[in-house]
Amino acid sequence: MESWRQQPLVFWIFILPGGLWLLLFFMAPLALVWLFSFGERAGVIGIEITGTLANYWEALEPLYLGLFWKSLWIAAIATLATLIVSFPVALAVSFASRQMKPILLLLVILPFWTNLLIRTYAMIAVLRTNGYINYGLEGVWNGVSAATATVGLGALPAFQPLTLLYNNTAVIIGIVYIYLPFMVLPLYATLERLDRSFLEASLDLGAGQWRTFFNVVVPLAKAGIISGIILVFIPALGTFLISDLLGGPDSQLIGNVIERQFKAANNWPLGAAMSFLLMYVTFAVLALRSMFMNRDV
Template structure:
């Protein structure tokens, strides 16, 4: 009895404060936004709760559907690029000597120590017309131009009369590049966690039986790393889908994502009901992705048990 009393007391002491915090600062504000999505805008600041579905119907307008599709496209490309880049990094960290593995992991999580806004402005300094990338390309152009002139060749026909900076900023490329730069650690860490738990004897057995490195990678490494791949895909895709700062600072007028539209509805347009509806549509999509992941995991567990 004393044990049960102590256990109940511990639950109330440790569980009630976080529960109150979660209710006051998350559930109640989120519930208000959900109610606003069924309201009508009256004047500048008044919202009349009429339980209308007009805001959700308005979100089905081709203009907003196109922005939703573009956001999915950007998030999908970002997730795929992160997977392709993160997998070799995770493998390199997994098979690195134990003395330098913590240093490599520190380098992966080091960007989290810097504010996202600062990192984004740093990326602008790298990609802009007078940025470091174009400075490097101009240096290579000058070198190639000098070599062509040395051999008596006309460089204007091959590389042009003057260097033209590459348009790396304020376009779709800059948005995707920035999203990959921001979300890459979210893919590396779950991949490393799965690969680090991998039984390496399977790799040795595959190679001893005559399989090539590539066949071993496809048949052994990828299936064993599948839990990390799925987790990495989810925790990369969902934040990328709702990204606001990166497309706002790096993208052009044709590179805006749905989060930028939601921000304008709450601020510039002062249309909270419509912004709330867009927000919850994005949340419903997120719930659907998580539910699909849970269903996939459940089916995988059932097949393994069978």
């Protein structure tokens, strides 16, 4: 840090491209949307910034508040599920041999190279009534049925496909699938740096595998867990594509409502107010994180 202060020119040369980029293409549009949220529609395309709070009041109506609450829940459950699925994966990768590591990491990242829309459509093909999961189950079912028939126990009743698609569970499965790499990678990064001698000490001193995991590994991986939770929770909170394609008749999330305000409903001020309410929730989450982190230090 000292050397940066002695070399202000170098500091500015390094910071300028990224800083300008953020200012022009992140802060400026965001500020515009923030202004829209205090505006009124004027004609078809005009928005007059009048300083009104009406959009916020409308966004806080029980109808939308219920959807905010529901979106928070879905995002929270999906994030928890992602954490539970990711932890063993990250652990396995960090304990894998040097040759296997890059391959396993590649397998985690690989789906990420495909477009989000296509991955979501792939989930439809997996989950639907005539989808791959039901095909697989039907095959197993028919095999068992044939076996019980030959031993004289009689055949099983006909296979009833599971209803996996077009409900809230499908939305959660979709979020877990899409955002898994965001959880695995930060977890892996902290687990990789974890000092193995702590684990040996814990096991040598009589703690079992489970106790070592919960009392030693998890606390040491806390930074990674928190980063992963934030990286999954925030995009899950605003998702609309996944709920649109995989959700059922009651899977509307606040992201869907916001999307409609900017497109079909052509009500940018209301959409802007809703997105900023969502952003305030995000800020609250980030504030919680820094509180947690500071308590440790």
